Amino acid sequence: MKEEVYYGRGMKRVKEKYPDLYEGINKLNEAIYTGKKLDYKTQKLVAIGIVASKCDESATKKQMSSGMAELGITEDEIVDVLRVVLLTAGMPAFNKGMRILEEITAI
Amino acid sequence: MKEEVYYGRGMKRVKEKYPDLYEGINKLNEAIYTGKKLDYKTQKLVAIGIVASKCDESATKKQMSSGMAELGITEDEIVDVLRVVLLTAGMPAFNKGMRILEEITAI
Amino acid sequence: MKEEVYYGRGMKRVKEKYPDLYEGINKLNEAIYTGKKLDYKTQKLVAIGIVASKCDESATKKQMSSGMAELGITEDEIVDVLRVVLLTAGMPAFNKGMRILEEITAI
Amino acid sequence: MKEEVYYGRGMKRVKEKYPDLYEGINKLNEAIYTGKKLDYKTQKLVAIGIVASKCDESATKKQMSSGMAELGITEDEIVDVLRVVLLTAGMPAFNKGMRILEEITAI
Amino acid sequence: MKEEVYYGRGMKRVKEKYPDLYEGINKLNEAIYTGKKLDYKTQKLVAIGIVASKCDESATKKQMSSGMAELGITEDEIVDVLRVVLLTAGMPAFNKGMRILEEITAI
Amino acid sequence: MKEEVYYGRGMKRVKEKYPDLYEGINKLNEAIYTGKKLDYKTQKLVAIGIVASKCDESATKKQMSSGMAELGITEDEIVDVLRVVLLTAGMPAFNKGMRILEEITAI
Numbered sequence: 001m002k003e004e005v006y007y008g009r010g011m012k013r014v015k016e017k018y019p020d021l022y023e024g025i026n027k028l029n030e031a032i033y034t035g036k037k038l039d040y041k042t043q044k045l046v047a048i049g050i051v052a053s054k055c056d057e058s059a060t061k062k063q064m065s066s067g068m069a070e071l072g073i074t075e076d077e078i079v080d081v082l083r084v085v086l087l088t089a090g091m092p093a094f095n096k097g098m099r100i101l102e103e104i105t106a107i
Numbered sequence: 108m109k110e111e112v113y114y115g116r117g118m119k120r121v122k123e124k125y126p127d128l129y130e131g132i133n134k135l136n137e138a139i140y141t142g143k144k145l146d147y148k149t150q151k152l153v154a155i156g157i158v159a160s161k162c163d164e165s166a167t168k169k170q171m172s173s174g175m176a177e178l179g180i181t182e183d184e185i186v187d188v189l190r191v192v193l194l195t196a197g198m199p200a201f202n203k204g205m206r207i208l209e210e211i212t213a214i
Numbered sequence: 215m216k217e218e219v220y221y222g223r224g225m226k227r228v229k230e231k232y233p234d235l236y237e238g239i240n241k242l243n244e245a246i247y248t249g250k251k252l253d254y255k256t257q258k259l260v261a262i263g264i265v266a267s268k269c270d271e272s273a274t275k276k277q278m279s280s281g282m283a284e285l286g287i288t289e290d291e292i293v294d295v296l297r298v299v300l301l302t303a304g305m306p307a308f309n310k311g312m313r314i315l316e317e318i319t320a321i
Numbered sequence: 322m323k324e325e326v327y328y329g330r331g332m333k334r335v336k337e338k339y340p341d342l343y344e345g346i347n348k349l350n351e352a353i354y355t356g357k358k359l360d361y362k363t364q365k366l367v368a369i370g371i372v373a374s375k376c377d378e379s380a381t382k383k384q385m386s387s388g389m390a391e392l393g394i395t396e397d398e399i400v401d402v403l404r405v406v407l408l409t410a411g412m413p414a415f416n417k418g419m420r421i422l423e424e425i426t427a428i
Numbered sequence: 429m430k431e432e433v434y435y436g437r438g439m440k441r442v443k444e445k446y447p448d449l450y451e452g453i454n455k456l457n458e459a460i461y462t463g464k465k466l467d468y469k470t471q472k473l474v475a476i477g478i479v480a481s482k483c484d485e486s487a488t489k490k491q492m493s494s495g496m497a498e499l500g501i502t503e504d505e506i507v508d509v510l511r512v513v514l515l516t517a518g519m520p521a522f523n524k525g526m527r528i529l530e531e532i533t534a535i
Numbered sequence: 536m537k538e539e540v541y542y543g544r545g546m547k548r549v550k551e552k553y554p555d556l557y558e559g560i561n562k563l564n565e566a567i568y569t570g571k572k573l574d575y576k577t578q579k580l581v582a583i584g585i586v587a588s589k590c591d592e593s594a595t596k597k598q599m600s601s602g603m604a605e606l607g608i609t610e611d612e613i614v615d616v617l618r619v620v621l622l623t624a625g626m627p628a629f630n631k632g633m634r635i636l637e638e639i640t641a642i
Binding site: 243247252259261264265273293298302 | 380395
């Protein structure tokens with residue numbers, strides 16, 4: 001995944017102050033998206049599903065936003081991910097995901 | 108999702124003793140997989156990612172098994188989902204997912 | 215559960231844009247609160263306990279508010295739920311629940 | 322809650338080897354079930370809902386078993402708790418709860 | 429742990445309105461930090477790791493702040509805890525922890 | 536962390552079939568335990584606390600076992616970690632941790 005897509009604000013600090021750790025995260029990141037069968041978009045949809053199922057608001061927002069901006073994931077596709085979130089993680093996670101999606105697409 | 112795919116052992120009891128609840132779950136289930144953009148296989152991959160990220164052993168086993176048996180999801184594709192699990196949920200969830208996958212494919 | 219009680223902001227969008235999914239959620243919802251032994255208030259107390267134990271701030275606020283406004287659940291009763299949250303989910307979940315309750319009842 | 326109800330196997334060791342900690346847990350336990358508005362059975366139903374929503378198999382089994390044996394909670398009442406678990410935590414947690422309930426009541 | 433360190437805003441209310449519960453929490457708290465082998469600072473580092481791995485923002489902030497202010501825990505030491513969080517709970521938890529640490533140390 | 540300490544059974548398969556991913560995990564692992572202030576034992580105690588707070592049985596067993604076998608962590612020190620687990624994650628997580636510790640030390 002590209003740095004801007006996955007990395008949050010905190011990563012800038014890691015890069016500057018803890019270059020070894022930053023390097024390790026980068027190596028892992030590369031390996032995660034190298035030599036694989038699924039395309040990047042499908043993996044991103046999985047990532048959106050996972051963070052949304054955890055009710056992690058900021059991570060969900062970041063994943064949705066970058067998925068839409070950089071991979072052309074549509075609102076309907078994210079709703080289809082949230083359908084699975086509803087079934088596997090319940091209404092509160094689904095509700096939160098829908099609200100975040102609404103905020104992102106309202107902009 | 109087909110009944111056999113998603114429903115666990117406990118659902119037989121729900122069907123017999125709590126038909127209203129069973130009906131409600133079915134209706135939801137239909138709605139979740141109706142009129143949508145993503146194909147069923149992609150949604151299944153999302154479901155595998157979510158349950159694996161929760162370290163839910165029996166649900167992970169069930170989702171992986173049914174995904175491979177009924178939708179032709181391959182071992183490599185599940186590993187690609189587990190790569191995302193590693194990044195978003197850490198090593199213990201990844202390890203558990205790899206071990207379950209190993210047990211399933213060893214049969 | 216009544217629509218206003220359980221459904222969050224995101225549900226309006228679901229109703230308009232994804233009527234099938236909305237219908238499925240409604241059917242499930244009905245089944246969950248039909249033909250049962252426990253009264254609605256007890257189920258609501260269980261719901262408050264579950265979302266508070268997950269440290270889900272917005273869901274906890276919504277469940278507490280609607281439980282107090284529509285079912286006459288008292289502050290002391292919610293504290294009794296939070297006692298169980300303390301024992302089963304620890305201090306951070308309990309602390310967060312107490313703070314949310316304080317904010318709601320301060321209004 | 323009575324010692325046999327809430328405490329698991331590990332607590333015997335705590336009692337023998339870490340009496341201070343054991344005492345602290347007891348004091349907390351007393352406070353949690355003293356001077357409150359909700360009856361013990363309702364709090365137990367909340368506890369069952371919380372541990373079931375976390376997919377914690379052994380804790381769910383223990384809570385359900387002791388609730389049925391000591392407080393006369395019925396199978397139908399536990400199903401009503403699991404309905405709330407379904408709505409707030411999803412199908413995997415509901416499925417697991419139903420399976421555990423089936424195992425307990427099959428004995 | 430000292431009251432100011434561990435207890436959040438909600439605890440003042442508990443103290444005033446539910447003295448029995450407050451007393452029980454205090455007794456537990458004492459037992460947790462009495463007659464033990466690990467020093468207080470190490471236990472605090474464990475606590476920071478646990479709440480950060482749960483993505484609990486307010487608890488993480490509180491634990492980090494009090495650990496730095498009262499026990500002299502340094503920024504580098506918290507980063508070392510977050511390294512473990514990264515490995516055991518994934519990037520979103522690590523990212524959130526780094527961002528919170530940045531906010532605290534920016535003041 | 537040494538390979539035997541942290542890596543579970545599933546990792547052998549990763550090494551053979553997905554060498555790129557294996558390499559990435561190794562690089563991250565190195566970075567996590569390089570150039571840091573906290574000693575390895577303290578980080579291990581944090582790891583035990585995190586997996587125990589998630590009620591992840593197999594990961595908790597693995598972390599405790601390797602910590603005792605390779606780093607000389609004592610039973611009492613693990614109990615001190617579990618005290619923090621009790622406070623931050625509740626009785627079910629504490630109970631499970633105590634039972635696992637009992638099983639390990641009974642051997």
